[in-house]
Amino acid sequence: MAIKIDMLRCFQAVANHGSLAAAATVLGRTPSAISMMLKQFEEHIGAPLFETARKARLTPLGALILTEAQRELGHFDRTIQAIEGLSQAKLGSVRLAVTPSVAQTVLPPVLQRFMQDHPKVRIDLRDMDSTAVADELIHDRADIGLASIASLPGFERQILFSDAFGVVCRADHPLSQNWHDLSWADLQGVDFIVNGLCAQISDEAFQPVLDAARLTVRNTASLLGLVQAGMGLTLLPRLAVLPGFNDLCFLPLRDTTVRRTVWMVTPPRQMVPPAVRAFAEVLRRLRINDRSSVDGSGTGIGKLSHMVKDTDAETSADADADADAGMR
Numbered sequence: 359m360a361i362k363i364d365m366l367r368c369f370q371a372v373a374n375h376g377s378l379a380a381a382a383t384v385l386g387r388t389p390s391a392i393s394m395m396l397k398q399f400e401e402h403i404g405a406p407l408f409e410t411a412r413k414a415r416l417t418p419l420g421a422l423i424l425t426e427a428q429r430e431l432g433h434f435d436r437t438i439q440a441i442e443g444l445s446q447a448k449l450g451s452v453r454l455a456v457t458p459s460v461a462q463t464v465l466p467p468v469l470q471r472f473m474q475d476h477p478k479v480r481i482d483l484r485d486m487d488s489t490a491v492a493d494e495l496i497h498d499r500a501d502i503g504l505a506s507i508a509s510l511p512g513f514e515r516q517i518l519f520s521d522a523f524g525v526v527c528r529a530d531h532p533l534s535q536n537w538h539d540l541s542w543a544d545l546q547g548v549d550f551i552v553n554g555l556c557a558q559i560s561d562e563a564f565q566p567v568l569d570a571a572r573l574t575v576r577n578t579a580s581l582l583g584l585v586q587a588g589m590g591l592t593l594l595p596r597l598a599v600l601p602g603f604n605d606l607c608f609l610p611l612r613d614t615t616v617r618r619t620v621w622m623v624t625p626p627r628q629m630v631p632p633a634v635r636a637f638a639e640v641l642r643r644l645r646i647n648d649r650s651s652v653d654g655s656g657t658g659i660g661k662l663s664h665m666v667k668d669t670d671a672e673t674s675a676d677a678d679a680d681a682d683a684g685m686r
Contacts, residue, residue: 361402363434366427368395372413373424450633451480455500458578459598460620461485464504464519464644472640479633487554487576495623501634502641503623506558513623518641519597520619523559525609526582526599527591537609542567549573549590553581556593559616564593582606 371381371392378389378396385392400407407420416424456465461483469481486494488505495503495513509515525540527533533544542563550567552574573590575581582603585592595618599608622641624630630638 361399363431365395365399365402366431368392369399369407370424370427370431372396372408373416373420376414378413449478450631451482452634452637453499453501454481454483454504454637455491455494455502456483456485456504457488457491457506457620458485459595459600460504460518462600463597464620468637468640468644472637476633476636479636481637491623495625501624501630502638504620504641505623506555506618506620507623510623512625514626516622516642518620518622518644520617521595521597522610522617523555523593523595523614524611525591525607526585526594527607527609528585528588529605529607531591531607533591533609534607537607539612540609541611541613545591545593546570551575551581551584551590551592553578553592553594555595555598555618558618559593559614561614561616563613 368381368385368387371384372378375381375384378392382389382392396407396413403419403423405419406417407423409415409417454465465483469483473479473481484494484500488507491500491503491505492507492510494500495510504518525533525537525545533540533548542561545564545567547570550571552568552571554576556564556568573584575584575592578594578598578600581592581594582600584590585606586603594608596608598618599606622638624634624638627635
């Protein structure tokens with residue numbers, strides 16, 4: 359007969375409590391069941407574990423075996439806890455590949471909530487452009503990708519949010535004084551800084567602005583720093599304006615409806631660990647709109663200038679409908 363975990367647990371209980379009756383109470387069994395288990399254990403090793411029938415004192419061999427039994431039971435219990443923790447999303451890790459604007463404007467309240475509910479789950483967050491996010495997912499270096507990327511074979515994709523593009527400039531820029539009818543034509547002849555998100559705009563009227571630009575900046579924080587320093591203006595989605603740039607303006611364009619769509623991309627649900635599924639579920643419950651808020655709490659981005667123009671109600675309704683559709 360092989361040695362079983364129950365044999366070790368009964369032996370440890372009797373040794374720790376000094377009697378069959380006390381061990382039976384702790385383990386929720388009858389004294390006769392404990393006695394039979396100990397007898398089977400002693401028959402297997404071929405020697406007594408206790409000096410007397412009262413089980414009050416261990417034999418020298420029994421003392422040595424107790425040390426090994428305690429070590430094995432401790433390891434077994436820790437293994438069971440780890441397995442249960444992983445299966446219930448109490449343990450594990452989540453690898454996130456996200457664009458910088460999402461990392462700084464959308465994720466803070468998500469991370470705070472998730473880490474409070476799952477204090478033993480580790481988060482690995484890396485920010486990069488959308489192309490790099492797709493590459494991380496394809497090469498299994500990320501569990502969840504948040505970016506503006508096309509559908510990837512073998513992955514599930516869901517809309518996280520959509521926000522409108524607009525001009526970002528200093529509060530003292532001439533365009534900020536008369537922005538109610540801002541159009542593509544107003545951007546011709548100004549110092550324009552190209553960024554990676556400009557590739558998402560297919561409007562033909564925007565092409566002359568791109569052709570005339572001499573400066574391209576990929577990093578969002580560096581881009582906004584240059585705009586802040588007066589090097590020019592740029593075009594960004596509303597939620598890509600990072601917190602801390604309060605002296606900048608976001609100016610909606612009159613003659614375009616182009617929007618950025620940010621997707622949550624994951625492997626199929628059955629292929630990801632419970633901790634990853636739990637984090638994705640928190641993201642699915644988010645309500646994000648381009649009024650600078652997450653869950654309606656106003657924590658989405660830092661406060662912009664008072665010159666931020668409200669887009670019309672129809673555009674807002676379309677954005678909310680897109681987000682709702684993606685979260686169902």
